[in-house]
Amino acid sequence: MIIVMQAGASEPQIQRVVARLTELGYEHHISYGVEHTLIGAVGAPEGEKEALAGQLSLLPGVERVVPILRPYKLVSREHATEPSVVRIGKAPFGRGQVSIIAGPCAIESEKQILEAAKAVKAAGGAVLRGGAYKPRTSPYTFQGMGEPGLQLLSAAREATGLPILTEVTDVRQLEEVTRVADSVQIGARNMQNYDLLRECGQISKPVVLKRGFAATVQEWLRAAEYIAAAGNLDIILCERGIRTFETETRFTLDLGGLAAAKLETHLPIIADPSHATGTHKLVPAMALAALAAGADGLMIEMHPHPDRALSDGPQSLTPKRLKTLMDQIRPLVAALGLELISPERG
Amino acid sequence: MIIVMQAGASEPQIQRVVARLTELGYEHHISYGVEHTLIGAVGAPEGEKEALAGQLSLLPGVERVVPILRPYKLVSREHATEPSVVRIGKAPFGRGQVSIIAGPCAIESEKQILEAAKAVKAAGGAVLRGGAYKPRTSPYTFQGMGEPGLQLLSAAREATGLPILTEVTDVRQLEEVTRVADSVQIGARNMQNYDLLRECGQISKPVVLKRGFAATVQEWLRAAEYIAAAGNLDIILCERGIRTFETETRFTLDLGGLAAAKLETHLPIIADPSHATGTHKLVPAMALAALAAGADGLMIEMHPHPDRALSDGPQSLTPKRLKTLMDQIRPLVAALGLELISPERG
Amino acid sequence: MIIVMQAGASEPQIQRVVARLTELGYEHHISYGVEHTLIGAVGAPEGEKEALAGQLSLLPGVERVVPILRPYKLVSREHATEPSVVRIGKAPFGRGQVSIIAGPCAIESEKQILEAAKAVKAAGGAVLRGGAYKPRTSPYTFQGMGEPGLQLLSAAREATGLPILTEVTDVRQLEEVTRVADSVQIGARNMQNYDLLRECGQISKPVVLKRGFAATVQEWLRAAEYIAAAGNLDIILCERGIRTFETETRFTLDLGGLAAAKLETHLPIIADPSHATGTHKLVPAMALAALAAGADGLMIEMHPHPDRALSDGPQSLTPKRLKTLMDQIRPLVAALGLELISPERG
């Protein structure tokens, strides 16, 4: 980090900063400038830097403390210069391979999830999604089927061969969900549920980590670092829209943030145009845009009968609309020099 | 809810909406306007309205579905027209009574928390805060002392008589924290951790629910409704700044949102100027502003030695600065016609 | 509009609303519901509705006033159901035809703008952009060359045949700029400079209207309506990023907003990935994404020597990078079923 001293900081003030750095095991180098004296510091453990920067900023004569290093390691491009490929079942995400995850917001019945699974497979989707535990804004709305839902999702996998992805909202569900599902999703509202992140670092299934809708790209990558630091590097990041002043769409899909994150991390990143837009009318445009921006896959809400859906109906594609979209995705992906993978397709 | 039909919607389209409403047990009344036909609907259980509104919006001929009722009940002014008073130990919040919570971000040592507790008491604070479990953005920073920290906090209560408040970040900590602390805090990052909210609805201690930094006032009240619906109405809401484009302050303290929430709910609402501003230089101004805006109390970070703090040093007041602030608060509170309560003060 | 009366509103309160509607020439129809009485109102001139809605909301017994119609007409899909094509010189924007505008942020010298113009033409760009009057955040930075810059831009058109686009920041420049340029740009900071909008409605050149970085899609369309209402429907909208909490990019390119706006208006909409991202590293990804989201063209900053640019260097492509991007755009546009137009290309 660089400690910028105020113009006119005294030598004792400079030495007090230096003494503090030495006390904490930092090496330093002082640069006396015409206006400002700069003190560069290196060497302390990563975890202490943030607190130290705060402490130093309070010392007399200090103008500002400027951090240099990015506060994540395992998920960074420095750790792995090549893009990583992460697989859910046989479906690959990353390094030019694109897979599509689709399915309903919530598992509602055996008939519904089976119908959905078959439609996903027929359209060329690679992974089936469906929620058994749903985080809902109101306590009075449908909260998901829970454990029986997991069984129905598993049956849909049997029937189609598609690997399954489902959300976990509580550490106490993790063992059960991990046993059944091929991949575990951490939702946007839990992106900074650090206890859950740590636990997901200890499972042996890939984790889809949605970006919190008010999380910066830096915070998102640091949340991924929690999982990685606990031992699991099979992480797929998912951009799903951030909260802004614009209410024309439900959230604002931040494709610039997705592209920026790809410069920082080797992990694959997918996009969820359904939650971002909140309406099926905008899902195709934003699905294509996400791939053009560099997404390694998509997560799309599809329901056999959106006008009967217990949640997120307005943003769900019908099976027919999903098929049409997949037909638009194929030439686009080819034009981008990428490969669309549909492992279970004929 | 009101279903607004498109200009030129056909009679069969109108009847299809009506049939669906009838199927679901709603009563309806149709109003044929010059341009738009309106269909008013009442009668279904609260929890199904949101999904139904989504479903109806997909029917042919429907322009828009406009909800009428606020989606919360127990925490609303309709439920209790008088403002509620919630107490942490003997410290009251609400109905003209103002109490001040203060203390360090994290419990770091016996010496630190005792020194802090005595300073809080001396300044006229009513509740001691201190974190044992800390949600931190990076996995490499200090994560709190955990259970031993709780014991130190308890000892500080013994020494001063101040009731204690501490954060819970995981359902698995709840039993232990509830046994020790006088009040449990749900942090901003967990405001939509619904499993944790539900569990907090089953304890018999007051819950301080911080507003998520990207949560609307409506979502904040609905999060409180989760706790209330599970059986606990001893809730104190805490505004602590929302995330905006402005980076001059760490967050943007939304006092307009606080004042608007007070029109909607009978629950007491306090403000946390420390996390909102991120710098001790702005804490006094925003503390006074929050009280003038109608806050029923404040939560203020104070550390015996901010330049040695393991977290949040820059935004922590010194004991001396806390005392000065309390001396500014007293005449202000009197001018506002409120009463400042310092139960443990001589 | 719909006036929703409070539950329990009295008949005199209802009649007072009705009397007021009648006084103002509205027709009304009352619908007595089980809980809420609704009053539908139609018929007053568009311009008075907003004020009236505000006034009615203050009457006793009124819960809420819900507007129904979109507050713009000429730019809406109701006015022209087919997408419009707007041309700058021979370059068409809209209805499946895509053109690329490129050039430096500011005109700096004859050599610079000529070099830039040739590079734009060589890469297949259709319009040359360059600023003579620059709105800059600080009064001490380069403010543009002014009128002499316009002459240099005109000379660059002579040399290449490319039509030219330049920004107007003040009504007093409009006559001169309109005489020289093929199209006039209203910048983001002037999107709600209504006097300037009105004046641009009276010129006979196409107007590129950038979205204000804090403007909603609705406000953007209403700003366009100002120009249209004054007589000029040759409007190209330009999404250039909105201001959000995310600082990883300079602004957040709102492609969901672009796609949503295309559902509302028949006007062509282009995107500016340069100002949105603030770095040339992200321009290609966001340029492709914008086209996939439905943009009818792009505006891209290119400078012969970005590391010597007097403004916006970091986000400017070099001529070589522009050429590479155009080579990526061609197959993408084809895959999307669109046509890229390069009128001046050999």
Added chain:
Amino acid sequence: MIIVMQAGASEPQIQRVVARLTELGYEHHISYGVEHTLIGAVGAPEGEKEALAGQLSLLPGVERVVPILRPYKLVSREHATEPSVVRIGKAPFGRGQVSIIAGPCAIESEKQILEAAKAVKAAGGAVLRGGAYKPRTSPYTFQGMGEPGLQLLSAAREATGLPILTEVTDVRQLEEVTRVADSVQIGARNMQNYDLLRECGQISKPVVLKRGFAATVQEWLRAAEYIAAAGNLDIILCERGIRTFETETRFTLDLGGLAAAKLETHLPIIADPSHATGTHKLVPAMALAALAAGADGLMIEMHPHPDRALSDGPQSLTPKRLKTLMDQIRPLVAALGLELISPERG
């Protein structure tokens, strides 16, 4: 500024940066650190620093360029360490003196503005506001009375002795408005209308500069610097709410930003709780909060008959509500150690 070189930057890369600095007349000092080499640079004219920082960031081996100085001078605390007092007529703003500006959004008729002026005076307001030229979101709504409105405002001054403040939206109105009014307001939508700012720098009346609703504090101060640099230091800043995701209030009154700005500038800063909240119900709470946060005055919308107002009715106080608010302001201001000035009051 500080140029931070990448870890492993080569000596030729470092020398290339140095050569560029020398070429441009900068002095430099190099500091070879263990990981990063830092180059400090001072000496170039303020206006060129921004462009140069951009250029340097593009040179090979450069990690980042960190500016040190704040990009404004005349409005900063360095320029004038004592807070300034700015007067509209006899009403002072700043250095512990607080004045209240009140009046209708728009001048609508002689009767209306006279009635308003008398009510402002009776309540103890110090300045009368009223708009003759109104920037409105839609071209079809009431756009203000224009020049005849100015005459009515002037007549209201004659009748009450109150100085008058009115908005200017176009450079072409400036001469006329300056002749009539005691103070000129630049509205939020014109905060970055730099041509207008420059012109307002050349008048001899005080300027009230509203913060753009998407402007950072830094941009706001730089907009003020435009006026100051053109010769006019009689500037009153006005915080009126920023645009955020929260829709419960019309805008989010950023009192933390106001308090932060007061640390940076010697200029007085007032707040407008009316536009910020959008509803008269929240105006009193936010008016008091603004004063407690350090505002040097308030601008409050008041209309003799809000339910007949041609604009902004819902957020306007009635004369009676203004009087009640003034009665709450007096003890608050006293408790804060400030002085409320009502020059025209008996």
